[in-house]
Amino acid sequence: EQLLESGGGSVQAEGSLRLSCAAPEYIYDGNCMAWFRQAPDKVREGIAAIDSEGNTVYEESVKGRFTISRDNAKNTLYLEMNRLNFEDTGMYYCAARRSRYCGGEDRRGHFVYYSMDYWGKGTAVTIAS
Numbered sequence: 001e002q003l004l005e006s007g008g009g010s011v012q013a014e015g016s017l018r019l020s021c022a023a024p025e026y027i028y029d030g031n032c033m034a035w036f037r038q039a040p041d042k043v044r045e046g047i048a049a050i051d052s053e054g055n056t057v058y059e060e061s062v063k064g065r066f067t068i069s070r071d072n073a074k075n076t077l078y079l080e081m082n083r084l085n086f087e088d089t090g091m092y093y094c095a096a097r098r099s100r101y102c103g104g105e106d107r108r109g110h111f112v113y114y115s116m117d118y119w120g121k122g123t124a125v126t127i128a129s
């Protein structure tokens with residue numbers, strides 16, 4: 001029993017989707033959680049993270065369009081995605097780390113993700129032009 005993503009699909013450009021990630025309590029409770037994305041022929045990258053207190057961080061390309069949130073009563077992580085564009089196409093993975101934080105800033109002020117402890121199998125998002 002690990003992380004289970006849902007909500008992916010195909011949508012027109014400028015459309016919206018909401019991804020969900022259900023987690024067992026021992027993974028969800030007190031730990032940071034994050035969404036990663038792997039576009040075709042690219043490496044997987046972190047795009048949004050939320051710590052156990054609800055503080056969030058976003059990758060630059062999704063800022064202002066995506067919102068990460070968590071529902072502690074349901075042990076569920078969400079990613080609300082708006083104004084989707086072709087570059088958002090890819091597999092979206094939910095991940096968790098046995099820590100309050102998913103990463104930290106390097107010397108240049110860029111957010112760097114630490115190694116994650118739990119992963120879902122992913123949900124596919126396709127943006128049609």
